[in-house]
Every structure is written in structure tokens, then in C-alpha cells.
Amino acid sequence: MELLEFLIFDNLIYILAIVLGVILTVAYLTYFERKVIAFMHVRMGPNRVGPRGLLQPFADVLKLLTKEIIFPKNANKFLFLIAPIITLATAFAAWAVVPFADGMVLADINAGLVYVLAMTSLGVYGVIIAGWASNSKYALLGALRSAAQIVSYEIAMGFALVGVLVAAGSLNLSEIVRGQEGGLVHWYIWPLLPLFLIYYISGVAETNRAPFDVAEGESEIVAGFHVEYSGAAFALFFLGEYANMIIISALTALMFLGGWYSPFTGDSWIAQPSIFWFLGKTSIFLYAYFWLRASLPRYRYDQIMRLGWKVFIPITIVWIFVVAVMKVYHVGPWWN
């Protein structure tokens, strides 16, 4: 009973705030994505629904929700429906441990980093199950590609996180951020620069976004794993994918850019740590997602594998040693 009360009165409101916040952010992220890519294509992007097209996301949501969910013949209905739910649930669950500002975190657990890694990789089960349950060869191919890709990049991502773990000496995300206190130069991005790049690129690959979107690959396998999905089920996949993008961006900001800390030092208002610094840093990486998508063509499948296994993994292993040595000898402004 006490647990229930604790859950409802203390946490429900935070959970609602986070979920609603993420859903709204996703809605405007789709708008933002279309605008950014349109601008890079020298077009205008959506500008019809509402002033400057600002109501476009709601029009899209209404459209998707009013459409019929079509079940393919001979598809396994249960798996077919559970797949988008898995994708979405894991994407939302990962938000539980993200510290928005000092102390502003739903679950301040010590294994936060591992938890996040687990949640973001569990999401791939949604993709695989969707591909399997759709009873379609394109969907199955997409799922297979996605599985192989995630297995490859998970390792590089994990090693990059080991680097962060070594640097911070903690798995708790809040602790990791606190280790970066003290302005721009104290952020882990400098000693961990290669790991930072690899983490972000692996994150792009893990969320199946361009240029690593072979799981969808419109030009090759139509839409990959979600080719058979329509209406609300498709909307859930969409929501999950974008929620994952936000979480990867948020984690990159937390682990490498000092989360809620200001890049400036001193006593003025601009040097105060606040949630806005965190949100701002997250938006930079969200922008980078779209920037990359507008700039790069899709990787060929074998090149993705090559990049993951032959480039990223060796670099991360080497750099973990470098970080360890730096830490042992108390190098720089980070560990003295």
C-alpha cells in the first residue's frame, strides 16, 4: 500500500510531466526535422497548417489516429500489436533515469548508465518482432538488418560508455554530470573526444536514422520493418523512434557536454547551472541528426558493418586505455 501511495502521489505527476513533455517534443521534432531538411534543400517545408505550419504535427497525428490498422493476412496479431508497444515503452522507460537538472530526476539509481544501455537496446526487439510478425519479406529483411546493425554498434557504444565510466568513476548519470562541473574545459568531451564521436554516431545507427537507416531503406526494402503498419500502430513506431533520438541526444549532452552545467564560469546569471543548458545541449544533437540526414547518403550494408567492427571497436578499446592512463596520472583539469 505504501509503495502504491508513494508511486501515485510522489511520482505520477513527474511521470506524466516527462511523458507529455516527450510526446510534445516528438511532435515538434517532426516539424523541426521537416523544416531543417527543407531549408537545406532550399525549400520551405510545411507552412500551410496554422501560422508557419506550426499545427502540422497535430494534423499528422489526427490523420494517423483516424486511419485503420491493417493486419496482414496470416500475421501473428498478438506479436504484430505488441511490437510497436515494446519500441515505445522502452523508449519512454529510459527517460526515468535522465537527470534534467541537479536533483531533477525521477529515479536516481546507481546503475543509470547500464539501465539506459539496456533500455535503448531492448527497443530493437520491437523492430525484430515487427519484422517477423508482419509476414512480409521486406519487413523481415529490415528486421534482420536492424538486428545485425544493433548488435554491431551496441558494442562500440558500450565501449564508449566504459570510457565515460572510467572518466567519471560512477554509473550514476547525475554523478557523471557532477564530475564535469566547472565550465567548458571540464567537460568530458575533451579527454574523450573520439569516444564522444563514436558514441553519437553509434547512437545514430542505433536509432536507425540516416545515414544508417538500412532497416527502413525506402529505396531498397520499401519501409523495412514497418512496411505493413498503418494508423495508430505506425504512429507508435514513429513516436518510439523519435523518443529514442531525443534520449540519445540527451545522454550525449549529459555524458560529454556537462548536462545542466553552464559552459561559463563566474558568478553572473549566465554561469548558473540550469535545465535550459541541458535542453539547449540536447537540441544541438537533435539538430545534428537532421543535419546528417540532409547531408549524407545511406551507407551500404557491408560498409556499416565494416565501420562498426573494424573502425569503431578498435578505436574505443585503444581510447579506454588512454583515458585510464590519463586518469591514473591525474591529467589536465579533469582529474586533478
Place this chain on the structure above:
Amino acid sequence: MTKIVRYLKSLTLNEIRKGLMLTQKYFFKRKFTVRYPEEKTPKSPRFRGLHALRRYPNGEERCIACKLCEAVCPAAAITIDSDVREDGSRRTTKYEIDLFKCIYCGFCEESCPVDSIVETDIHEYHFESMGKNVMTKEQLLAVGDMYEEQIAKTKQEDAKYR
């Protein structure tokens, strides 16, 4: 050796940085989009859109039912019936263009000896029920009456190049 150099170079991500800078540059460029219903692209006087049948200034219809346009039409979109009018002149009793068959080639206009059938620059039109795609003589004449000024102007503009 060159292989190693290339490998190390690729690690600097220089090529990708160049590509990203290029797209970023275009981000700030003026956009080419024409916001269609409010803005329109300029049209050539030779634009071939909706058909019209013209009249002489005194109100007499130009068409003399020579059926050249019907004969030349590559899509067989034009159907003409003709008869002798009370005053003894040869006139069409039926003049129909099926706009679904028409390929807007402009041959009918070229073939017409009296500049009767013309293609206007109207391209924003639609049909609301089945069968409305066949323009009757009355409709064609009505289009001609409504846009005579416009038609005369574009023909004038184009005349010096023909």
C-alpha cells in the same frame, strides 16, 4: 603507405565536415519555393491549357466547320457535326473536345484556318462528375467569350515569333 594515410585522413572526418558545411550553407540561402495559390510562376504566351472557341468582334462565331482540327487531332479528342444554317452558311451543330483524351499538343490551334479553336493559358480547372470532361460547343464558346481579351493579347505577343 597511401592506404594508411588515407585511413588516418578519414579519421579526421574532414570529408564529412565539408559536406556538412555545404548543407549548412544552403540552409541560409533564399528558398526557391513558390507558394502556389498566392504566388505563381510566369507563363509563356504559348502556354497550351484549356480550349476555347473564339468569335469575331461582331459576335459571329469564327468556326466554319472545316473539320481540319478534328482530322489533325492525334488523340481523336475532337468530335464535330455540321449542318447548313438558315442563312446558308456551313456551321457546326456539335463541337466537343474530350479533355481526358486531349494531350494538349496544340495541333488543333495550328490547323485552324480562321483562328477559331485556341488553347488559353488556363490550367487550373477540374471536373466534378463523370462526363464533365467533354467540353461542349456552348462551354467552349463561353470560355472564349470570357477570356477573349486575354487570348487576343497572348496571340499578339506570340505573333512576331511565328
